[in-house]
Amino acid sequence: MFVEVIVDVPAKQTDRPFDYRVPAALVPMVEIGSRVGVPFAGRVLQAFVIGIKSQTEVPANKIKDISEVLDPYPVLTPDLVELSEWMSHKYLCSRISCILAMIPSALKAKYERRLSVRPDVSISELTQSEQEIAAWVQAKKEITLEALLEQFAGSAGAIRRLIETDVLLEERMIKNRMKAKTQRMVFPAEDVELLRETLLHTSKQAARQRELLEYFMANPAPISLSELSAQLRVSTAVVQSLAEKGAVVVKDIEVLRDPYADRHFEPSKPLRLTEEQESVFTQMKKALQERERHSGTPILLHGVTGSGKTEVYLQIIAECLQRGEEAIVLVPEISLTPQMVERFKGRFGDRVAVLHSRLSGGERYDEWRKIRRRQAQVVVGARSAIFAPLEKLSLIIMDEEHESSYKQEETPKYHARDAALERARLQRAIVILGSATPSLESFRASVPLQKWSTDHPEDGQHVLRLELPHRVGNRPLPKVQVVDMRGELQSGNRSMFSRSLHKAIEERIERREQIVLMLNRRGFSTFVMCRSCGYVANCPHCDISLTYHRHTKHIRCHYCGYTERELEKCPSCDSPHIRYFGTGTQRVEEELVKLFPGIRVIRMDVDTTTEKGSHEKWLRKFGQKQADVLLGTQMIAKGLDFPDVTLVGVIAADTVLHLPDFRSAERTFQLLTQVAGRAGRHELPGEVIIQTYAPEHYSIELAKHHDYDSFARKELQLRHLRDYPPYCRLVLFTISHEKVQTALRFSEHLASVLKETLDMTAASQKERGALRYEVLGPVASPIPKLKDRYRFQCMVKYRGTGDVSSALKEALERCEEAAKSFQVQVATDVDPYILM
Numbered sequence: 031m032f033v034e035v036i037v038d039v040p041a042k043q044t045d046r047p048f049d050y051r052v053p054a055a056l057v058p059m060v061e062i063g064s065r066v067g068v069p070f071a072g073r074v075l076q077a078f079v080i081g082i083k084s085q086t087e088v089p090a091n092k093i094k095d096i097s098e099v100l101d102p103y104p105v106l107t108p109d110l111v112e113l114s115e116w117m118s119h120k121y122l123c124s125r126i127s128c129i130l131a132m133i134p135s136a137l138k139a140k141y142e143r144r145l146s147v148r149p150d151v152s153i154s155e156l157t158q159s160e161q162e163i164a165a166w167v168q169a170k171k172e173i174t175l176e177a178l179l180e181q182f183a184g185s186a187g188a189i190r191r192l193i194e195t196d197v198l199l200e201e202r203m204i205k206n207r208m209k210a211k212t213q214r215m216v217f218p219a220e221d222v223e224l225l226r227e228t229l230l231h232t233s234k235q236a237a238r239q240r241e242l243l244e245y246f247m248a249n250p251a252p253i254s255l256s257e258l259s260a261q262l263r264v265s266t267a268v269v270q271s272l273a274e275k276g277a278v279v280v281k282d283i284e285v286l287r288d289p290y291a292d293r294h295f296e297p298s299k300p301l302r303l304t305e306e307q308e309s310v311f312t313q314m315k316k317a318l319q320e321r322e323r324h325s326g327t328p329i330l331l332h333g334v335t336g337s338g339k340t341e342v343y344l345q346i347i348a349e350c351l352q353r354g355e356e357a358i359v360l361v362p363e364i365s366l367t368p369q370m371v372e373r374f375k376g377r378f379g380d381r382v383a384v385l386h387s388r389l390s391g392g393e394r395y396d397e398w399r400k401i402r403r404r405q406a407q408v409v410v411g412a413r414s415a416i417f418a419p420l421e422k423l424s425l426i427i428m429d430e431e432h433e434s435s436y437k438q439e440e441t442p443k444y445h446a447r448d449a450a451l452e453r454a455r456l457q458r459a460i461v462i463l464g465s466a467t468p469s470l471e472s473f474r475a476s477v478p479l480q481k482w483s484t485d486h487p488e489d490g491q492h493v494l495r496l497e498l499p500h501r502v503g504n505r506p507l508p509k510v511q512v513v514d515m516r517g518e519l520q521s522g523n524r525s526m527f528s529r530s531l532h533k534a535i536e537e538r539i540e541r542r543e544q545i546v547l548m549l550n551r552r553g554f555s556t557f558v559m560c561r562s563c564g565y566v567a568n569c570p571h572c573d574i575s576l577t578y579h580r581h582t583k584h585i586r587c588h589y590c591g592y593t594e595r596e597l598e599k600c601p602s603c604d605s606p607h608i609r610y611f612g613t614g615t616q617r618v619e620e621e622l623v624k625l626f627p628g629i630r631v632i633r634m635d636v637d638t639t640t641e642k643g644s645h646e647k648w649l650r651k652f653g654q655k656q657a658d659v660l661l662g663t664q665m666i667a668k669g670l671d672f673p674d675v676t677l678v679g680v681i682a683a684d685t686v687l688h689l690p691d692f693r694s695a696e697r698t699f700q701l702l703t704q705v706a707g708r709a710g711r712h713e714l715p716g717e718v719i720i721q722t723y724a725p726e727h728y729s730i731e732l733a734k735h736h737d738y739d740s741f742a743r744k745e746l747q748l749r750h751l752r753d754y755p756p757y758c759r760l761v762l763f764t765i766s767h768e769k770v771q772t773a774l775r776f777s778e779h780l781a782s783v784l785k786e787t788l789d790m791t792a793a794s795q796k797e798r799g800a801l802r803y804e805v806l807g808p809v810a811s812p813i814p815k816l817k818d819r820y821r822f823q824c825m826v827k828y829r830g831t832g833d834v835s836s837a838l839k840e841a842l843e844r845c846e847e848a849a850k851s852f853q854v855q856v857a858t859d860v861d862p863y864i865l866m
């Protein structure tokens with residue numbers, strides 16, 4: 031048997047399958063998706079099996095054997111292996127980077143070098159010090175280089191000679207970064223007679239042993255050693271002597287770390303669906319039942335905030351489980367709150383595995399193994415949970431599908447929505463994209479039920495749209511008031527709170543109701559400015575202003591980490607009037623406390639939520655009414671559901687609007703709608719106050735009226751006019767070099783090669799429908815200098831059905847030589863979300 035593998039080397043030349051032979055003994059262990067060790071260029075490397083075959087073109091004297099199989103079960107399911115191929119093609123990145131993105135970091139190999147003495151070496155021919163070293167290694171059988179250097183601290187030279195002369199052989203071993211956690215268990219002998227007999231032969235002096243034997247006679251069940259010693263206060267030695275007598279067996283058993291072990295989840299029952307929910311649910315159920323026939327139907331669930339989308343998710347998952355199938359639920363990282371986890375654990379208990387970035391490496395690994403061992407059928411997680419190794423996946427739910435955090439900003443720069451649609455296609459699973467404010471990409475692709483026919487082509491361009499236009503129980507959407515802050519300033523109010531918001535806060539405090547205040551962090555960045563001359567402290571390596579860190583009294587660059595002490599006076603005009611603009615939320619908190627004495631504020635932003643579990647802690651406190659105000663950045667806009675919140679305030683709504691980004695209106699509308707959705711979700715009616723300097727902007731005006739449809743129509747018109755996605759697709763190339771000239775010249779070269787290859791592709795694909803494209807740039811990047819490198823951008827804009835990836839890949843390959851010799855870096859971003 032032969033296998034095709036992808037080796038774990040991040041280089042262009044190795045980005046293709048290599049053939050190996052599987053020795054007979056390993057054949058039963060090797061499957062598609064297995065992780066193996068293979069000899070490669072004189073080392074043993076981790077590799078992933080992507081194909082199995084009975085023949086190979088590699089000549090018999092050249093083919094090598096795989097050296098080991100690293101796991102008891104394949105780490106990738108067959109559909110993930112296929113998905114990795116799609117990903118590397120679509121996102122123009124190496125196959126191995128895609129595979130590594132799919133497995134927990136605990137499984138990313140660490141290579142350890144181990145030394146041993148060559149068996150046929152005659153030690154007596156070595157020098158005295160060499161002999162000493164060799165003898166020591168021989169006694170240990172094998173040892174890491176680090177340990178050897180530590181033992182013979184002064185003899186690095188001798189050790190090196192021994193390695194060079196092959197007296198010490200070096201072997202690279204693949205080690206997992208993370209070990210499975212084990213627990214020491216005590217198993218009493220199954221035969222109670224044996225216990226009784228041991229007791230008879232144990233002397234009266236050994237009271238502890240006798241006590242333990244009696245305990246096991248009464249409780250003949252395995253127990254962990256730690257629990258046993260806590261209960262009976264017996265020492266390990268006592269257990270050990272019983273083990274020697276054969277009355278008990280002590281064994282290490284693998285256990286799974288459960289991050290939610292100490293939490294109790296209130297079991298929940300399915301609610302009776304409302305009429306609207308019921309009709310949506312019926313369609314979903316139908317899609318699930320017919321998924322084999324129609325290769326899975328993607329569904330867009332457009333439901334206003336509080337319309338009961340989550341309850342529908344829970345019931346369709348139950349349906350999926352009942353069919354013996356499995357489901358993935360994707361939620362944005364920041365809305366993966368305890369409340370959210372609780373709803374899934376409460377309904378499905380232990381069958382739920384949770385994956386998010388706040389878990390430790392070990393916990394993540396264990397949740398993943400729980401999935402791999404088929405102990406979990408529902409996976410709830412952030413972006414990368416789309417790669418959960420479920421074999422009978424039939425349902426993928428993506429909540430808040432419009433969220434930009436579904437796009438990964440490091441290589442592989444994939445979008446979880448597209449990965450979900452592709453994985454669903456491979457598995458014939460159905461995808462449900464849910465949102466109160468669907469992305470324009472999804473909305474444009476969607477077709478309402480009345481116009482839907484099941485023979486729409488499976489091209490990801492057609493999505494069935496289902497709607498939940500009303501809140502559960504017909505609760506009204508909250509009343510939204512927009513306050514023009516320019517007017518406030520004109521009437522002499524210089525505070526960051528308008529008079530309406532001020533009054534509204536006062537009222538809630540009096541009525542003991544709760545308030546959510548949101549501020550957009552991006553617009554309120556923390557910078558340092560001279561009030562006399564307007565000097566702003568910039569990073570010397572990046573064209574970006576430095577950020578002030580109040581607690582350490584330093585100013586810092588967010589991109590490269592450059593740090594200096596806070597300024598005493600202006601470097602430009604010597605004025606002492608330096609103003610530090612602290613984080614926006616800090617400033618708002620200070621002002622709140624000043625204006626409303628005694629007010630209790632919980633502040634949630636990057637500063638207060640870095641610690642593990644802090645997120646949960648703050649929300650729990652707020653839920654228990656230990657605070658009047660929950661103040662925070664975007665992270666509080668999503669998913670929260672607190673009954674006593676009756677006021678939501680947005681301090682500055684338009685800070686995103688001015689960013690040079692074609693999605694800024696969409697983002698503003700989404701954010702305002704989401705945060706407004708936090709108010710009045712239960713008995714008490716809600717009120718929303720939005721403060722802005724641009725009240726007439728359509729994204730704010732239409733958010734005020736909860737009018738998604740008008741917003742989508744208007745925004746799509748504008749995108750069409752300006753030729754932006756979803757009417758075209760973008761690929762962004764960012765080129766950087768230490769010298770401006772080199773960066774620019776290379777960028778021009780790349781742009782012309784891109785044009786050439788696209789011309790050729792368009793010509794050869796003419797019959798198959800038009801491919802229209804443009805290559806824009808090079809232009810200086812919006813951040814023109816980063817970490818001492820100058821940056822330029824080229825953008826490819828295209829529409830049509832041709833295979834653009836192949837052309838772009840070819841262009842990159844043609845420029846590779848030049849890039850290498852000039853040491854130019856090229857970063858590629860397909861369907862970019864950040865245009866800087």
Ligand SMILES: Nc1ncnc2c1ncn2[C@@H]1O[C@H](COP(=O)(O)OP(=O)(O)OP(=O)(O)O)[C@@H](O)[C@H]1O
Pocket residue numbers: 301302303304307333334335336337338339340341342466502668669670671707711
């Ligand atoms: N059929 C139902 N009967 C009674 N209450 C329901 C029903 N469905 C949902 N609810 C309740 O209505 C509230 C809102 O529902 P849910 O959180 O599922 O809405 P959602 O659309 O997911 O909201 P959002 O997108 O704003 O987070 C919740 O408190 C939920 O328990």
Ligand SMILES: [Zn+2]
Pocket residue numbers: 560561562563564565600601602603604605
């Ligand atoms: Zn100055």
Ligand SMILES: [Zn+2]
Pocket residue numbers: 569570571572587588589590591592817
């Ligand atoms: Zn910097």
